[in-house]
Amino acid sequence: MESLSKVASNMSKFYRLNPIKLGCEVRGIDLKTENRPEVIEEIKKDVTAHRILVFKDQGIISGNRHVEISCWFGELESTFYKHPKSPHPDVFRVSNDSREGCTGVGRTGWHIDGSFQPAPFAYSLYHMVTVPKQGNTVFAPLNELIEGLPSAKRKEWERLWMLSDRRSGPIHPLIYPHPLTGKKTMCFHLGMTSDYLWDYGTPKERIATEEEFDRINKDIHYEFVKDDGKIQYSHKWEEGDFIISDNLAVAHEASPETQHKRDSVGLRVLHRTTIKGTAPPAK
């Protein structure tokens, strides 16, 4: 079935899709000028089907245009610190030089974006404006990760809920069905969780002990790195890359090299927008 869907998707009328380890590369389209509704609809469908689209050779996409493309997917939600060099108030500017953008971003462990909101961000859109020699962004498919869990761990995780340490401290199920595909996915953030709850909303509900909290975090981390990180897709950025990800279906982490100094790897400037989630994760 998978190869059939790949063949079908490669026959897109509007652009070429080339499957990669997680998602597809997209060629033959210029995001700077594309506005046809039928093309936008196809891109949205392909983001849901493939989870990550890497648009190649897009040149430099302005802050305004980045925001316009983002609006295809819904309402922007811009919860970050506004760096003075950001090209638009809705564009999060990340860098390895604090004069150019926010540093240390994405380095607190595997996560999805926006788990501190009542509904996590539905999509993230990334554009690497200045490409360093090193500094990959690493993604991993959450449905495959869940499906690959040993059954005891899967049972345990199905009972767990996460409590965010930010904002209003929403409580989310660790495992829940993706709102568009119905496939099991995860809501989590290894660096921004204050507690886990067992059996939330039932008579057996209780907060995980400190020991359990540490073990759960370690267990989650382990699933991303086991077998030499076989489940990961490490994206080596190239000039002109523009990535649209289904933030609810894939987890990510910035590699340690993203923090390497400008003097050693060159300047890194990444622009990111995030789209408001419309459905709070529910069992």
Ligand SMILES: [Fe+2]
């Ligand atoms: Fe992130």
